[in-house]
Amino acid sequence: MNVAYVRVSTVDQNEDRQIEALKKHNIEKWYTEKVSGKNTNRPQLKEMLDFVREGDTIYIHDFSRLARSTKDLLDIVEQLTEKGVHLVSNKENIDSSTPTGKLMLTMIGAIAEFERTNLLERQREGIAVAKKKGVYKGRKAVSIDETKWNDLLEQYTSRKISKVEFAKQLDISRPTLDKLLADAQ
Known part of the structure; x- marks a missing residue:
């Protein structure tokens, strides 16, 4: 169509x-x-x-x-x-159905990826300089009540609550929960 x-x-x-x-x-x-x-x-x-x-x-x-x-x-x-x-x-x-069209879109994609990589590199360099100057301290550590953590972890491992509910109860994001779970193992 x-x-x-x-x-x-x-x-x-x-x-x-x-x-x-x-x-x-x-x-x-x-x-x-x-x-x-x-x-x-x-x-x-x-x-x-x-x-x-x-x-x-x-x-x-x-x-x-x-x-x-x-x-x-x-x-x-x-x-x-x-x-x-x-x-x-x-x-x-x-x-995009032709070989030339696919090539052009691939080139556009490669340029975008190159731009993104350069941006991240500049960001890392900027953070390193800021850390040397003592300006950048990084993200503050998440503090979670240990009793609450243990209770929710038990519920999660026994499949009484989902990972989404686990994160919601702790008032943190899923990626933060994933990091905490990895650190706990």
Whole structure:
């Protein structure tokens, strides 16, 4: 099935230009919305991603209509790839069903990963400098009442409560609970 996704950022904007450009693809189902692309929390986008099936093709006018950040774009592309759905962008002339299109998306992904790795490296360097200066002390340790911990741990190991409930009772996140459980072993 040929599916189109059309998005403009505000209600004052007009989507006719995008619709006209996509008509040549014999679109069978249209998803149109007037909402910011700052994140992927968009009703029509979510509905479309749930709707499409293996073999379908999504047509967009350009990548900025689908996502404003490389990370969001790559997340959407990965989701579509897992479902066997192709993506075609008019403006960038990229079709993920072709070898060249796959190469271009892979290159975009590699650049995004490179940027992310550099960002994390700069962050680690900054933290190291701040620690030397005594400015950065790290996250404060979580303190948990030992009696409460032992009681909840017993309930958890006997499967009376779930890990979610365990974390909720301690008022901590799941990853923090996982770390505490690993430390306890």
